[in-house]
Amino acid sequence: MFVYFLRRLILVLPVAFGVSVICFMLVQIAPGDPLTAIMPVDATAEQQAEMRAAYGLDKPLPVQYVVWVGNLIQGDMGRSIATGRPVAGEVFGAVQNSLLLAVTAALIAFPIGVLLGFVAGYFRDTILDRIVTAISIAGVSVPNYWLGIVLVIIFSVNLGWLPSMGAGPGGSQDWSWDWVHVRHLILPAVTLAVVPIGIVARTVRALAGDILSMDFVTALYAKGMSRGDVLRHVARNAAATALSVMGLQLGYLLGGSILIETVFNWPGSGYLLSNAIFQRDLPLLQGTILVLALFFVAMNLVVDVAQAAIDPRIQRN
Amino acid sequence: MKHLNHGIAALTVTAFASLAWGADAQGTLRIGMTAADIPLTTGQTDQGGEGMRFIGYTLYEPLVSWDLLSADRPSELTPGLATEWSVNEDDQTVWTFRIREGVTFHDGSPFTAETAVWNFDKLLDESSEQYDSRQSAQGRSRIPTIESYRAIDDYTLEITTTEPDATLPYQLSWILMSSQAQWEALDRDWERFAQEPSGTGPWRMEAFVPRERAELVPFEEYWDAERVPQLDKMILIPLPEPNARSAALLSGQVDWIEAPAPDTIPAMEGNGFVISSNTYPHNWTWHLSRLEGSPWNDINVRKAANLAIDREGMGALLGGLMVPAEGFLPPSSNWFGAPEFEVRYDPEAAKELLAEAGYGPDNRLSVKALISPSGSGQMLPLPMNEYIQQNLAAIGIDVEFSVVEWNQMINLWRAGAGDPAVEGAESINFSYFVQDPFTGLIRHLSCDLIAPDGTNWGHYCDPEMQALFEEIRTTFDPEAQNEVLRRTHEKYVNDALFLMVTHDVAPRALSPRVEGYVQAQNWFQNFSSITMTE
Numbered sequence: 001m002f003v004y005f006l007r008r009l010i011l012v013l014p015v016a017f018g019v020s021v022i023c024f025m026l027v028q029i030a031p032g033d034p035l036t037a038i039m040p041v042d043a044t045a046e047q048q049a050e051m052r053a054a055y056g057l058d059k060p061l062p063v064q065y066v067v068w069v070g071n072l073i074q075g076d077m078g079r080s081i082a083t084g085r086p087v088a089g090e091v092f093g094a095v096q097n098s099l100l101l102a103v104t105a106a107l108i109a110f111p112i113g114v115l116l117g118f119v120a121g122y123f124r125d126t127i128l129d130r131i132v133t134a135i136s137i138a139g140v141s142v143p144n145y146w147l148g149i150v151l152v153i154i155f156s157v158n159l160g161w162l163p164s165m166g167a168g169p170g171g172s173q174d175w176s177w178d179w180v181h182v183r184h185l186i187l188p189a190v191t192l193a194v195v196p197i198g199i200v201a202r203t204v205r206a207l208a209g210d211i212l213s214m215d216f217v218t219a220l221y222a223k224g225m226s227r228g229d230v231l232r233h234v235a236r237n238a239a240a241t242a243l244s245v246m247g248l249q250l251g252y253l254l255g256g257s258i259l260i261e262t263v264f265n266w267p268g269s270g271y272l273l274s275n276a277i278f279q280r281d282l283p284l285l286q287g288t289i290l291v292l293a294l295f296f297v298a299m300n301l302v303v304d305v306a307q308a309a310i311d312p313r314i315q316r317n
Numbered sequence: 318m319k320h321l322n323h324g325i326a327a328l329t330v331t332a333f334a335s336l337a338w339g340a341d342a343q344g345t346l347r348i349g350m351t352a353a354d355i356p357l358t359t360g361q362t363d364q365g366g367e368g369m370r371f372i373g374y375t376l377y378e379p380l381v382s383w384d385l386l387s388a389d390r391p392s393e394l395t396p397g398l399a400t401e402w403s404v405n406e407d408d409q410t411v412w413t414f415r416i417r418e419g420v421t422f423h424d425g426s427p428f429t430a431e432t433a434v435w436n437f438d439k440l441l442d443e444s445s446e447q448y449d450s451r452q453s454a455q456g457r458s459r460i461p462t463i464e465s466y467r468a469i470d471d472y473t474l475e476i477t478t479t480e481p482d483a484t485l486p487y488q489l490s491w492i493l494m495s496s497q498a499q500w501e502a503l504d505r506d507w508e509r510f511a512q513e514p515s516g517t518g519p520w521r522m523e524a525f526v527p528r529e530r531a532e533l534v535p536f537e538e539y540w541d542a543e544r545v546p547q548l549d550k551m552i553l554i555p556l557p558e559p560n561a562r563s564a565a566l567l568s569g570q571v572d573w574i575e576a577p578a579p580d581t582i583p584a585m586e587g588n589g590f591v592i593s594s595n596t597y598p599h600n601w602t603w604h605l606s607r608l609e610g611s612p613w614n615d616i617n618v619r620k621a622a623n624l625a626i627d628r629e630g631m632g633a634l635l636g637g638l639m640v641p642a643e644g645f646l647p648p649s650s651n652w653f654g655a656p657e658f659e660v661r662y663d664p665e666a667a668k669e670l671l672a673e674a675g676y677g678p679d680n681r682l683s684v685k686a687l688i689s690p691s692g693s694g695q696m697l698p699l700p701m702n703e704y705i706q707q708n709l710a711a712i713g714i715d716v717e718f719s720v721v722e723w724n725q726m727i728n729l730w731r732a733g734a735g736d737p738a739v740e741g742a743e744s745i746n747f748s749y750f751v752q753d754p755f756t757g758l759i760r761h762l763s764c765d766l767i768a769p770d771g772t773n774w775g776h777y778c779d780p781e782m783q784a785l786f787e788e789i790r791t792t793f794d795p796e797a798q799n800e801v802l803r804r805t806h807e808k809y810v811n812d813a814l815f816l817m818v819t820h821d822v823a824p825r826a827l828s829p830r831v832e833g834y835v836q837a838q839n840w841f842q843n844f845s846s847i848t849m850t851e
Binding site (some may be wrong): 037038039040044051156160170271 | 363457558749760
């Protein structure tokens with residue numbers, strides 16, 4: 001197991017290198033200029049050139065990359081061009097807020113998705129299966145930003161029950177697990193949970209249906225095992241794949257919530273990323289994408305190791 | 318997204334009756350800004366006009382300020398931290414400013430001529446300890462002709478310019494004064510200063526969460542007792558997404574939003590919200606290439622295009638929230654003058670002019686225009702430009718659009734019509750501040766500001782116009798200078814140098830609890846008179 005873990009960990013290094021190159025290059029491809037955010041439109045060409053040199057943007061791209069990676073290795077992610085604040089502080093503060101949202105959405109989505117999927121798989125081709133399938137297809141298909149706006153209209157504007165934006169009355173830095181703050185989390189977390197509910201339900205339904213039709217299940221029943229015990233075996237067999245899907249979904253929840261965070265003005269990494277894109281804030285953009293990508297890589301590592309722990313066949317292969 | 322806006326409007330019309338107001342204490346005004354972050358808080362703000370409006374002119378003050386107390390006349394310059402100023406009669410590059418006595422920063426330190434010098438060094442002297450590249454990036458280009466400055470005594474400041482420049486007082490209205498004492502107390506660290514800023518403005522900052530909120534409270538020792546804010550607190554919240562802004566207002570989480578989406582306005586008004594708007598020095602126009610081969614070099618083509626635009630019809634598209642252009646500057650401007658060419662909707666006259674230029678049904682004119690799907694001050698650029706496209710097509714001008722994102726659009730504006738990046742476009746739709754002689758007139762057509770050296774996008778250069786610009790810069794009597802500015806604007810219009818379309822009216826949606834707000838005809842606003850009712 002340890003050797004497997006070590007092998008996977010070593011494989012992360014070239015992936016991380018590739019991610020850093022892609023992060024750096026991707027943001028350079030888009031047209032636009034980071035200086036637009038920090039200089040009036042009337043700034044002369046000379047003043048722009050001075051500022052470009054001050055931020056090292058006048059150097060060739062490979063040199064800029066080497067400087068960026070060199071600083072990263074020393075723990076320095078640079079400063080945001082638009083705000084002047086350290087990128088690390090901006091990114092980790094935002095990632096913390098996104099994690100709060102993503103984990104809450106996952107806590108809502110995964111149990112519901114697993115339950116719905118298992119029920120649909122167990123009662124395959126019944127009306128219950130069709131209802132769950134319809135729910136999961138709707139969850140995957142409905143644009144979640146649209147759903148977010150609709151929920152805001154109903155629960156914030158019309159009913160006045162829940163706030164429509166922000167992470168609390170005093171901002172995210174005062175977050176605590178009391179009703180005043182938690183009520184800010186409900187609408188974005190529910191909106192964010194809809195897609196993974198659909199995906200997890202569909203995955204678990206397919207897994208449960210397939211496993212229930214396998215010979216070993218018939219053998220277990222023939223041995224006289226109770227229905228509950230059989231389902232426990234089925235769950236154990238489905239767990240590895242389901243876990244993999246849920247791990248990836250958690251990664252998507254963290255990095256893929258740009259629209260939700262924008263609709264709800266949630267100060268997370270998606271919101272940060274969206275602003276950085278519009279301002280062409282290259283250091284912030286590179287830093288945010290890198291952290292999110294590395295989180296995704298880390299999630300994959302954790303899932304792979306967890307899968308191996310649950311299903312020893314993976315390790316052998 | 319437009320459909321979503323309609324959805325919000327339709328649903329809220331019927332459902333808003335049950336709205337529950339927020340429970341904040343009386344006297345707290347919460348504002349949803351369009352900016353994505355709290356503007357730079359160290360003195361010289363970023364985020365354009367909005368930054369100056371909410372952080373610049375609240376926490377800080379310039380030497381020469383804008384009169385923001387009236388809604389029914391264009392704002393004019395007024396004494397700020399300087400009570401009076403004059404130019405030396407023998408040497409018109411030397412100005413003397415009398416500094417207002419008894420002014421203190423929020424930290425209690427006094428504002429003097431020495432502090433003003435320290436602030437100019439902050440922007441212009443790279444060798445000074447307080448030089449701040451971020452503030453310099455914002456402020457330096459606003460004061461291009463300042464050569465040197467010195468404190469004659471505590472309350473007398475002398476500024477020398479590189480050449481006679483009568484627009485200096487306008488330039489100085491951009492330059493905001495930070496506290497030297499506070500900067501020194503905070504280990505000479507602008508990053509710490511950003512967290513605990515100190516200016517002389519009527520508001521001081523009490524709390525600041527980057528990207529989320531800034532809380533301002535009245536500065537009780539403000540020098541002008543009449544302009545000490547009446548609110549207990551003003552909270553600024555970045556809300557860049559228009560639907561999120563509207564929802565925040567409708568759900569009672571904020572009391573004021575900037576730039577509500579036009580299609581949500583009827584719903585807001587129907588439910589008791591107040592839409593405040595007023596003309597102000599804003600321009601939404603097309604700049605025209607004057608490079609060789611451009612069809613816009615023919616005055617008949619330019620006049621024909623201006624006569625082809627149905628501006629009243631466009632007003633309906635914008636819910637009436639616009640001022641139809643009658644010239645380059647808004648009709649209410651002090652510098653509008655009396656141009657002979659009447660900017661109106663007259664498609665028949667437009668066709669005749671186009672025929673004189675050699676174009677007609679059998680020889681249609683084709684032009685290419687750069688437009689953006691959104692952007693600062695752009696109002697609703699896609700439908701507005703499509704509307705113009707239809708109007709121009711009706712007289713025989715076919716427009717091909719090249720749509721670029723706003724950040725890139727700014728770069729193309731700076732690059733100019735001759736840059737390969739504009740890919741042969743002969744026109745560019747842009748919107749901006751036209752509040753002072755430089756931003757309003759000079760920068761667009763001055764020969765020495767042809768892009769990329771400035772924002773003369775179309776490479777226009779005309780000796781007569783250049784002479785007018787020179788006269789603006791050398792006419793030191795304000796009323797005589799206004800007269801030159803009027804003549805300059807008349808030439809702008811008579812020569813139809815732009816496609817003159819419309820001006821924004823800065824709509825903002827306010828809760829009915831907001832009282833006492835007077836929307837000045839200015840990009841900056843006064844928040845001191847506002848109160849909140851129960």
